[in-house]
Amino acid sequence: MMQNSNPPEIVGLIARHQTRLRGLVRCLLVRSSDVEDVLQEVNSVLWEKASEFQAGTDFWAWASQIARFKALNHIRKYSRDRLVFDDKLLGDLADLAHERLSQLDHRREALEGCLNELPPPQRQLIDLRYAGGHAIEAIAEIIGRPQASIRQTLYRVRQALLACIESKLASEGGAS
Amino acid sequence: MSSHTRFAELMSKVLDDVISDEEIIELHTLVDADPSLRSQLVDHLLLDTLLEENLGQEPLTALVDLVGDSTGTLTSPSPVLAKERTHVEASTKMTGRPWSWMSGWLALAASLLVVVSIFTLQGNREAFASASQIVQSAMRTHAAPIERIYVVEVKRGESNKSKFELPRDVRVATQGDRFWVQMRGYRDWAWGRNDQGAIWMTLGPRRAVVVNQDEIGVPLRYIGDLYTLNLETLLQGFLKYCRLEMSEGPVDTTIIVATPRRQWTNRPLQRATIEVDRETKAIRKLVIEREFGGDSYCTVTFSLVDSRLADESEYAVEGHLQEKSQLFADDTPTSAKRKMVLDWFGPVADRWILATPEADIQQQLSEESVTALKARVDLLFISLLKGDVGSCVKLTDPQILKEKGASQVAAYFRSVSVLIRTSKITRSDRRIVAVVSMDQGSRARVDIQVTLDGVDQPLGFEIWRLIDGQWYYQETPK
DSSP, rough: OOOBBOHHHHHHHHHHHHHHHHHHHHHHHHHSSHHHHHHHHHHHHHHTGGGGSSSSSSSHHHHHHHHHHHHHHHHHHHHHHTSSOHHHHHHHHHHHHHHHHHTTTHHHHHHHHHHHSHHHHHHHHIIIIISSSHHEEEEEEHHSSSSHHHHHHHHHHHHHHHHHHHHHHHHHHHHH | OOHHHHHHHHHHHHHOOOOOHHHHHHHHHHHHHHHHHHHHHHHHHHHHHHHHHSOOOOOOOOHHHHHEEEESOOOOOOOOHHHHHHHHHHHHHHOOOOOOOOOOOHHHHHHHHHHHHHHGGGGGGGHHHHHHHHHHHHHHHHHSEEEEEEEEEEEEOHEEEEOOOSSSEEEEEETTTTTEEEEEEESSSSEOTTTTSOOOEEEESSSEEEEEGGGGHHHHHHHHHHHHOHHHHHHHHHHHHHHEEEEESSSEEEEEEEEEEEEESSSSSEEEEEETTTTOOOEEEEEEEEEEEEOOOOOOEEEEEEEEEOOOGGGGGGGSTTTTOOOOOTTOOOHHHHHHHHEEEEEEEEBBBOOHHHHHHHHOOOHHHHHHHHHHHHHHHHHHHTHHHHHHHHHHHHHHHHHHHHHHHHHHHHHHHHHHHHHHGGGGGEEEEEEEEEGGGEEEEEEEEEEEETTEEEEEEEEEEETTTTEEEEOOOO
């Protein structure tokens, strides 16, 4: 018979799935501003419902349902965009995110490789944005280029990274 | 403009946190109309999440902030352009992420703490919120231009007692984050600290000395540590780094007990008890308990005795001097300051000012040790220039790595490395101007001057620790 998870186990599972949960919530909220609040709510619910989780079953499937529910609830409650963002679209986005996030470890590994392959100026931009946490305005001042140009270049670098990740995942899939 | 081009523009704004409500509605409409854009949207958002995780800029929940030390002692290990510093501060504000950050692995650990804290703090969250609101109210009250006077009482453990004789009547005047201290005894005198951490002290109504940080002897440093009351900073620290428990106090007061979740100052705080007036939100009493190990403890009690309109002038040394007085500061040799202080206070002030800081260095650190330290300082800078974060981590004090986590330290060095490379500082722009021994030679402060385009930048300091004959980077104090 299946056993309910004990507290340390569930704590470990919740912690290990934070990036996945954050990613899923982000894909539904799109804007980053409320992601942490919703994620906090998700964590609370996961903990409160810990006794319902059966040890040995698919934690991600269980947790992602809760995250999805919480994010949609948040959108309906607070978002001005609720009339535009219909349930079908949100469902599609959630499915897509869920699918991508099931390969998170591979994607993370591929990303690390791709970051190392970036030419130094592009890597510098990414570092300033993410490691330094600088806004575009600040990066533009530091580098001495217009904001629009920085934003465009950053977008291109992100696209290059996405293409690189897909290529690495494809070759990995082909090799295996 | 094609829908894909517009999508790229809008997506770029989403990722840079600058998209408006109208634009996000437009983005939704585009994605709704064109299913091929949905996967692009998801891919970009997940990449953004992964980049934040991998490169260390992780927005954390308020609850994580409650359970984890976040600002830490690590700041830029090298002085960089003041301009760049402004950018860093400004951009942090602009990104709208007031929470501190940790790198990916540390975020996972922090996430674990989030959940643990949900478990342990569930019942206490409301209590904490109330306690923190009271501390915040107290901060607002003390920011008003009202000066509050506290009488200070110090109790020391046996091993601390014999160290120095402390005056019996000490009063601290404080307003916001500023303070000055009136000491009454055999001599009446006033003192305070300036922005650079130097201690100014009056020697009668017409003379005063400013003792720079590297001139301060152990007894004077001890006195400074005991009576310094940067109330605003202290209360902010309580909010950020302490568990707060609230209870009813005597006569219309609320008691807040602040217990650090981990060490957050170099003066190990064991507990602070704050008695806040329920009506005025002023702090009536503040008890700070410090534990240095064994019976080497110290309890400092600040009790409110008076409130009055602040006299701004008294927060600087000049406000305590009469006309035609003399101020002995940077242009006065240390030995001359020392003699004046000794003449005024007598033998009790024998070690208040170091005989000569330079002599102290020679006494505590051998020439070989200083040379080795300078080499390590240089090696850290070269590693930062090269973006060799691994070497920077290896040069870091293992205790710091243990406390902060190697990932956080690495993420920090990575960020600093980018700044240094961006500001184009070279080795020849930097020079070590002094090495000051600390803690009987077990640590050292390295003073570094950066000159850019012929202009000296503000002096930077690095603290290094000697472990088994090898120097390790500890921190860069502000």
